[in-house]
Amino acid sequence: MAIDPKIQAAINKQINHEMTAAYNYLAMVVYFDQINLAGFAFWMQKQHEEELAHASKLFKYLSDRGGVVELEAIPKPSAKFDSVAQVFEAALAMEQANTASINSVYALAKEMNDYATLSHLQWFLDEQVEEEKTMEETLGLVRFVGDDKSALLTLNNQMANRQDEGEGAGG
Ligand code: MG
Numbered sequence: 001m002a003i004d005p006k007i008q009a010a011i012n013k014q015i016n017h018e019m020t021a022a023y024n025y026l027a028m029v030v031y032f033d034q035i036n037l038a039g040f041a042f043w044m045q046k047q048h049e050e051e052l053a054h055a056s057k058l059f060k061y062l063s064d065r066g067g068v069v070e071l072e073a074i075p076k077p078s079a080k081f082d083s084v085a086q087v088f089e090a091a092l093a094m095e096q097a098n099t100a101s102i103n104s105v106y107a108l109a110k111e112m113n114d115y116a117t118l119s120h121l122q123w124f125l126d127e128q129v130e131e132e133k134t135m136e137e138t139l140g141l142v143r144f145v146g147d148d149k150s151a152l153l154t155l156n157n158q159m160a161n162r163q164d165e166g167e168g169a170g171g
Contacts, residue, residue, distance in 0.1 A: 003065040004112050010105045011117075015058045016072045017101050021094055022051035027077035028087050037152075039160035040084065046162050047091075053165075054124070061120050084152065088139035095135050099128040 025048040032041035062069050081087045102124045109117035145151040 001116075003062070003067045003117075004114060007105075007109055007112060007114055007117055008062065008067040010108050011058055011062045011067070012070045012072070014101060014105050015055050015062075015069065016074065017098055018051050018055035018058065019071075019074050020077075021098060022048050022055065023074050024077040024094060025051060025091070027079040028081075028091065030079040031081050031087060034079075037084070037156045037159075039156035039158065040087075043159040043162045046164065050165060054127070057123075061117075065116065085139065085142045088135060088142055092132065092135040092139055095128065095131045099132060102128055 025044050028044045029041050029048060032038070032044060059069055081090070102121060106118065106121045106125065109121065141155060142152075145155055
């Protein structure tokens with residue numbers, strides 16, 4: 001069954017959201033590189049790659065359904081942050097906005113009785129629960145560490161251990 005143009009437009013918008021998130025995470029890599037927190041930079045690099053994978057997954061889905069992928073412009077991200085905590089506040093806000101965005105695509109697919117899209121989006125809904133949880137936990141840790149530079153360096157070392165998705169705990 002051909003994909004509805006409204007769903008196609010919503011998925012194209014979501015592809016742009018994922019690419020925008022990817023680009024914003026890359027800007028966070030820039031920030032961590034600048035302040036020499038290599039573990040945090042590595043962690044954010046993985047996050048960046050995850051978002052690229054999300055965009056690719058939607059790209060492939062739309063293409064598999066015979067839809068037309070339209071790539072829109074990605075806004076310029078800011079790499080200016082005042083603190084590590086501020087980075088994770090921004091990351092959490094971004095994930096919350098992305099959850100709302102996926103929810104709206106889901107609601108549209110539900111309204112249009114597009115069961116294949118609902119099924120595909122299920123994975124994204126589950127992923128968003130993970131993403132928000134991870135950002136909340138990390139923000140909590142960063143706030144707990146506060147001004148303790150020694151503890152921040154320990155956390156920086158831990159962040160360097162992030163595994164690729166599906167390879168272990170803590171994605
Ligand atoms: Mg994503």
